[in-house]
Amino acid sequence: MDSGSAIVMPGERITSIEEVAKEKRVILGPGLRRLDDTVVASKAGPLRHKEPNTFWIDNYQRRYVPARGDLVLGIIKGKAGDLYRVDIGSADIASIPYLAFEAATKKNRPDLNPGDIIYARVLNASADIEPELVCVNSNGKRGKLGLLADGFFFKCTLNLGRLLLRENCPALAALTRELAYEIAIGVNGRIWVKANSLRETMALSNAILTLEQAGYTEIDKICDSLSDVLQA
Amino acid sequence: MPSKIKPRLSRGVLDMKFMQRTKVKVDKEDDDEQSRALYSNEINAKMLNSNSNFIIEPSYTICAGLIDGRLSFRGMNPELELLMEQELAQKLAKVKPEQPKEVSDQDMAKAYYTNKAPSVANNMSKKFSTKNDLKRKQGQKQQKPQFKRPRDEDDD
Numbered sequence: 001m002d003s004g005s006a007i008v009m010p011g012e013r014i015t016s017i018e019e020v021a022k023e024k025r026v027i028l029g030p031g032l033r034r035l036d037d038t039v040v041a042s043k044a045g046p047l048r049h050k051e052p053n054t055f056w057i058d059n060y061q062r063r064y065v066p067a068r069g070d071l072v073l074g075i076i077k078g079k080a081g082d083l084y085r086v087d088i089g090s091a092d093i094a095s096i097p098y099l100a101f102e103a104a105t106k107k108n109r110p111d112l113n114p115g116d117i118i119y120a121r122v123l124n125a126s127a128d129i130e131p132e133l134v135c136v137n138s139n140g141k142r143g144k145l146g147l148l149a150d151g152f153f154f155k156c157t158l159n160l161g162r163l164l165l166r167e168n169c170p171a172l173a174a175l176t177r178e179l180a181y182e183i184a185i186g187v188n189g190r191i192w193v194k195a196n197s198l199r200e201t202m203a204l205s206n207a208i209l210t211l212e213q214a215g216y217t218e219i220d221k222i223c224d225s226l227s228d229v230l231q232a
Numbered sequence: 233m234p235s236k237i238k239p240r241l242s243r244g245v246l247d248m249k250f251m252q253r254t255k256v257k258v259d260k261e262d263d264d265e266q267s268r269a270l271y272s273n274e275i276n277a278k279m280l281n282s283n284s285n286f287i288i289e290p291s292y293t294i295c296a297g298l299i300d301g302r303l304s305f306r307g308m309n310p311e312l313e314l315l316m317e318q319e320l321a322q323k324l325a326k327v328k329p330e331q332p333k334e335v336s337d338q339d340m341a342k343a344y345y346t347n348k349a350p351s352v353a354n355n356m357s358k359k360f361s362t363k364n365d366l367k368r369k370q371g372q373k374q375q376k377p378q379f380k381r382p383r384d385e386d387d388d
Contacts, residue, residue, distance in 0.1 A: 021285040029295035034286045048296070056295045067291035071301055119302055125290075144302035144315060158292075165298035172303065182308040185301030187293055194308065 005046040005216075008057060012041045017055050029056025030065070061158045064089040064188035066125035071145075073153070073186035074133060076116045084112060086120070086133060089155070089188045096120060096133040102142035110147075117148045117192055119184045148184055151194030152201045158189040160212050163219070171211055174223035175204065178230050203230045 008014060017039045020026055028034060031043035032055060041047070045059030064072070066088065074086035074094060083095040096118070101110040112118070120133035135145040164171055164185050175181065181195040181204055191208060195201040207229045214222050246255040289295055300319075304312040335343075 025285050025287060027287045027289050027295065029289050030292055034284070034288070039286070050295065050297065054289075054295050056289075056292065058296075065290075067293070069291050070293050144300055144312065161301070162292055162296060162298060165293075165296075165301050167297060167299055172305070176305040180306035180308045182304040182312065183301070185303075187298065187301070196308075 005048065007045065008041040008047045009044050010042055014039045014041060014047065014055075020053060024053055027054040029054060030067075031057025031059055058159065058162070062155075062189060063091065064158060066090045066094070066122050066131040066188075068122055068125045070122045070125075070187045072120060072122060072133070072188040073148070073184055073190035073192055074118050074120055074188075075153075076112050076114050076118065078114050086118065088120075088122075088131065088133070088186075089190060090131060092130045094122075094131040094133050096135065100134040100136060101146070102136050102140065112147065117151075117153055119145050119148055119186070119192075121145060148192050148194075151182070151192050152205055153190065153192045154205055154209070156189050156191060156209060156212060158187065160208070161185050161187050161189045161191065163211060163214065163216075164191075164208070170220055170223045171208070171226070174226045175207060175230075178227050179204070206230075 014032070017026060017028070017032070018037065021037075021039070028039065029048075031041060031045065033040050033042045039055075041057060043057045043059040043061075045057045048056050048058050066072075072088045074088040074096075077085040077087050077093060079085070080095070082099070083097050086094045086096050088094045098104055098109045098112075099106070100123075104110050118133075118135060120135050121137075122131055123134045124132040135142065137143050137145075163169065165187065172183070179195055179200050181193060181200070183194075183204075184192040191205070193201055193204045193208070195204050207226050210226070210229055211219065211222060241251070241254070241258065245251060246258065292298065302312065303316065304310075307313065
């Protein structure tokens with residue numbers, strides 16, 4: 001997945017991408033900017049590349065920048081007319097209309113109170129307007145979205161969230177070997193976990209937080225010792 | 233302007249019931265033209281003619297191909313695990329290459345024609361059969377054993 005992980009700095013011109021762009025289309029992810037025909041980094045971190053033509057910078061960050069289509073964890077902050085205000089860790093507070101829940105009507109509002117945690121999809125993300133969330137898919141079905149009851153909620157870096165959400169991430173599989181659990185990971189660096197007992201839930205959250213500083217390469221090693229963390 | 237050259241339909245005609253689709257089309261053309269006129273001094277040649285090889289994608293989820301973060305393991309949330317399973321099955325169905333064939337094409341063709349051949353042969357033979365053949369066939373049919381009434385003795 002990550003063939004090249006050279007560290008780049010903001011303002012640095014990245015000629016390797018320009019070379020690729022001469023032949024085919026290139027997708028520039030977060031942290032990369034195009035100035036006419038040159039590509040410049042706008043964040044500091046390892047440059048990631050996914051075949052065939054996607055590039056982005058995996059910088060260390062705790063502040064979430066909303067992007068359309070992201071799945072995030074939000075905390076209900078309050079009601080405002082026909083919207084709920086939701087904190088998703090972005091600069092601006094997000095909103096979710098109460099009709100954006102499964103089987104919700106004007107009469108039948110979803111029962112959400114300040115402090116509740118929801119798992120939602122970012123529908124609209126623009127620098128000029130507040131982000132808008134939804135808790136249903138295009139068919140009006142809930143799917144995996146919605147209210148997260150019970151469990152334990154904690155914040156982490158955006159990198160940790162992304163680390164866990166990679167396909168075939170060994171960490172979640174390693175934890176599954178130890179105990180049964182349910183998890184919701186938002187790309188906004190928020191995680192909600194639930195296991196059979198409070199003790200197990202806490203152990204799980206501690207185990208996940210030990211991965212905070214792990215790189216892609218050393219994660220396998222850490223996963224082997226995760227069971228020790230869980231026992232402690 | 234092309235619109236001035238082009239003959240235009242009058243409003244009276246467009247309001248007729250059968251002209252509704254044309255009306256929508258004409259309206260859209262008008263709108264497009266207006267907006268083009270509105271922004272024509274803002275758009276420069278570079279904007280129109282540049283074909284950039286760069287696509288900007290602001291989401292990490294799409295760039296890195298991240299999975300959905302709502303997961304359940306070992307029966308913690310059966311409803312969710314069912315959804316996960318369905319998704320996995322869908323994904324596999326998409327990725328899965330052609331399934332190995334249990335019956336080879338040749339065998340299939342052979343079986344197909346042996347099954348189908350009698351009916352085809354029948355159809356063709358019907359075409360060449362004469363009236364005599366038909367009568368003979370009907371005659372054969374009449375010889376079919378018919379229902380025999382039970383003997384009266386059985387009633388007692």
